[in-house]
Amino acid sequence: MSLRGGTMTYHNPKGRMGRRLIALTLGGTVAGFATLAAAQSEPEQRDEFFWLSQINKASVVINSQEGLLDPALAPEIAGALTQVIADGDQPDAERPGTVISFEPLWIEKGGIDVTLVHAGRSSQDMHATYRAAMLRDKLLDLASQLDATSTTLVDLAETHAETVVPNYTNGVAAQPNSYGHYLLGHAAGLARDAERIREAYARIDRSAMGTTVLNGTSWPLNRQRMADYLGFAALVDNAYDASQISSMDQPVEVAGIVTSVSLHVGNFVEDVMTQYAQTRPWILLEEGGDNTYVSSAMPQKRNPGILNNARSDASQAIALAMGPVIQTHNITPGMSDPKSVEDNAAMVDAGISALGRLDRVLKALRINPERALEELNSDWTASQELADLLMREHGLPFREGHHFASEVVTYARANNLGPLDFPYAEAQRIYAETVAETDHAKELPLTEEVFRATLDPVAIIRNRATAGGPQPAEMTRMITEARADLTERQDWVKARRDHIATALSTLDADFGALLTE
Numbered sequence: 001m002s003l004r005g006g007t008m009t010y011h012n013p014k015g016r017m018g019r020r021l022i023a024l025t026l027g028g029t030v031a032g033f034a035t036l037a038a039a040q041s042e043p044e045q046r047d048e049f050f051w052l053s054q055i056n057k058a059s060v061v062i063n064s065q066e067g068l069l070d071p072a073l074a075p076e077i078a079g080a081l082t083q084v085i086a087d088g089d090q091p092d093a094e095r096p097g098t099v100i101s102f103e104p105l106w107i108e109k110g111g112i113d114v115t116l117v118h119a120g121r122s123s124q125d126m127h128a129t130y131r132a133a134m135l136r137d138k139l140l141d142l143a144s145q146l147d148a149t150s151t152t153l154v155d156l157a158e159t160h161a162e163t164v165v166p167n168y169t170n171g172v173a174a175q176p177n178s179y180g181h182y183l184l185g186h187a188a189g190l191a192r193d194a195e196r197i198r199e200a201y202a203r204i205d206r207s208a209m210g211t212t213v214l215n216g217t218s219w220p221l222n223r224q225r226m227a228d229y230l231g232f233a234a235l236v237d238n239a240y241d242a243s244q245i246s247s248m249d250q251p252v253e254v255a256g257i258v259t260s261v262s263l264h265v266g267n268f269v270e271d272v273m274t275q276y277a278q279t280r281p282w283i284l285l286e287e288g289g290d291n292t293y294v295s296s297a298m299p300q301k302r303n304p305g306i307l308n309n310a311r312s313d314a315s316q317a318i319a320l321a322m323g324p325v326i327q328t329h330n331i332t333p334g335m336s337d338p339k340s341v342e343d344n345a346a347m348v349d350a351g352i353s354a355l356g357r358l359d360r361v362l363k364a365l366r367i368n369p370e371r372a373l374e375e376l377n378s379d380w381t382a383s384q385e386l387a388d389l390l391m392r393e394h395g396l397p398f399r400e401g402h403h404f405a406s407e408v409v410t411y412a413r414a415n416n417l418g419p420l421d422f423p424y425a426e427a428q429r430i431y432a433e434t435v436a437e438t439d440h441a442k443e444l445p446l447t448e449e450v451f452r453a454t455l456d457p458v459a460i461i462r463n464r465a466t467a468g469g470p471q472p473a474e475m476t477r478m479i480t481e482a483r484a485d486l487t488e489r490q491d492w493v494k495a496r497r498d499h500i501a502t503a504l505s506t507l508d509a510d511f512g513a514l515l516t517e
Contacts, residue, residue: 045089046137048097048341051130051230053085054504055209056106057511058229059117062222064514068119071517077117078514080110097341099123120212120219124334128208128243133230134341135250136204136496138348139257143197143493145352146261147486149359150190154482156362157183161475164457165282165372166381171274173381176457179367181470184478189264191482194489196257201496204250207232208242214334215239229510231503244334251324251344258351262317265354269311269361276304282372286364306364310357317350376457378418380409385454386446394445396435404434419455424448 060078063069069077084105088095096102100123106114161180166173207230210216210223216239223235236242275283290305324347327338338344376382386408387401396404407430412422431444446454453459464471468478 046134047095048130048134049088049095049102051133052097052099052102052126053081053088054230054507055126055129055226056081056102056117058226058507059121061229061507061510061514062225063117063119066220066222068219068221069116073113073116074514075517077110077114078511080106080114082515083109099126120210120217120221122212124213124243125208125211127339128211128236128247129230131247131339131341131344132204132206132208132232132250135254135344135348136201137500138345139197139201139204139254140493140496142257142261142348142352142355143194143201143489145355145359146190146194146197147489147493149355149362150187150194150482150489151486152359152362153183153187153190154479154486156365157181157187157475157482158479160367161472161479163367163369163372164376164461165367165369166375166379168271168274173375173379175381175384176376176460178461178470178475179372180475180479181461184475184482186264186268187482190261191485193257193261193264196260198492200250200253200257202233203246203253205232205496206234206236206246208236208247211236211239211242214242214244229503229507231500233499248328248333248335248338251338251347252328254344255321255324255347258317258321258347261351262314262321262354265358266311266314266318268358269307269314272361272365273304273307273311276307280371282368282375284366284368285361286366306357306361310354310361313350313354313357317347317354320347320350323347373457377420380412380419380455382419382455382457382460383409385460386451389446389450389454396440400435400438400440404431407434419452424451427451 057078060069060074060081064071064074084102087093087105096105099121103115103118157180159180160183161178163179164176165179165182167175167177167182207223207227209226209230210221227233227235236246272283275281276285285304285306290309320343323343324338331337383405384402386405387396387398390396390401390404391398408422408427411426411430412418417423427446428444432442435442444451461470462472464474468474
């Protein structure tokens with residue numbers, strides 16, 4: 001893609017489509033145009049040239065059928081347009097991406113009469129329309145990768161539903177948890193990103209065609225029919241909003257989604273990095289490829305290349321997402337600053353890349369359950385359970401129980417003791433001192449067996465009782481619901497793609513029919 005003198009053009013790479021179109025007969029047959037339409041409909045070809053072509057095709061059909069264009073002229077005008085499209089699809093051909101660069105080619109093929117199609121149109125509404133069409137395609141690409149990465153997360157969560165590991169808050173080991181439960185938490189964050197995509201898509205999936213510059217036209221254009229042909233679900237209602245406000249809002253809203261997605265990727269990667277940096281981590285990466293690489297100087301090191309790359313991808317996406325926000329700041333309505341198709345596509349592609357890299361990270365993770373349990377039992381991440389049990393079963397106010405558990409930890413760390421070897425007699429002494437000035441009995445109401453069982457990380461996870469916790473029944477429920485949600489999300493993407501494809505196919509058939517009249 002290049003920008004020269006305000007004209008944006010695509011340089012079409014050599015490929016199967018160009019080779020297919022070399023042999024295309026431009027005699028105006030429906031079969032020939034169907035071949036052209038099928039080639040053009042490939043997603044990778046939906047650039048500005050493609051959408052200008054679709055808009056022009058729809059204009060010819062609608063205007064000739066609704067009295068805005070002499071039907072006798074329609075076949076010749078349509079044939080000229082077919083030639084322009086075929087020329088643009090040749091290998092290495094220029095694919096003009098603006099109205100003012102597309103129209104001269106059409107005039108060259110069909111004469112000045114082709115401009116009769118321009119009734120009530122402007123580059124303002126035409127460009128706003130193709131930008132929205134291209135951005136919605138990008139959102140569907142982002143949604144597809146998001147769903148793929150989320151599926152990997154949920155699959156891994158199911159695999160590790162019963163794997164007990166430390167979780168961290170403020171960078172410090174906090175409580176035991178199921179690793180599967182932890183992963184479902186991250187999947188929930190991505191699920192909200194999927195919601196944001198669907199919500200934004202509904203606002204972007206609206207046609208600006210027929211609004212002209214900013215206040216409509218005296219031509220009685222059938223805006224709804226145009227929207228239907230281009231696969232839009234609705235119209236931008238207000239003509240001023242169409243190209244002056246909403247077309248500036250759209251990249252900013254998508255930038256917010258890309259930012260959220262990338263923050264989720266970065267948060268996950270940094271959490272893994274914290275653990276990976278330990279001398280004996282319980283989470284590692286499968287070695288080989290670009291997952292890890294050996295230091296050039298220190299042979300013991302296995303640098304986490306894939307984690308570094310994922311973090312870098314996420315950071316790059318966030319940096320690009322700042323662009324539309326900054327470009328929209330302090331400009332008058334309708335200015336082109338934040339509307340660059342190339343820049344906004346690069347922003348979304350960066351988000352897709354970050355999600356794709358996260359997917360690879362997830363597939364490269366290797367969890368060591370035994371080492372994770374050792375980590376838990378070497379520290380006091382289960383100590384809150386003492387306070388909870390004393391309050392739940394023995395009526396001790398939580399703050400008193402919390403003080404008791406805190407004193408146990410203080411003593412343990414001062415004497416290099418872990419939960420598995422803490423002397424029960426010391427627990428009894430600390431408890432008696434903690435409640436000395438209260439009305440509670442001074443004897444620790446937990447037997448030694450119960451005291452030690454209370455500090456068992458595996459038992460803590462198994463005995464959780466709140467909805468949304470890591471206990472087996474809730475894990476089964478949440479995994480089932482997560483999979484159902486993923487199915488709905490994937491169906492949504494497919495339905496949107498199918499709707500656009502069906503609309504464009506209908507347009508191709510109706511336009512092709514003009515060529516035989």
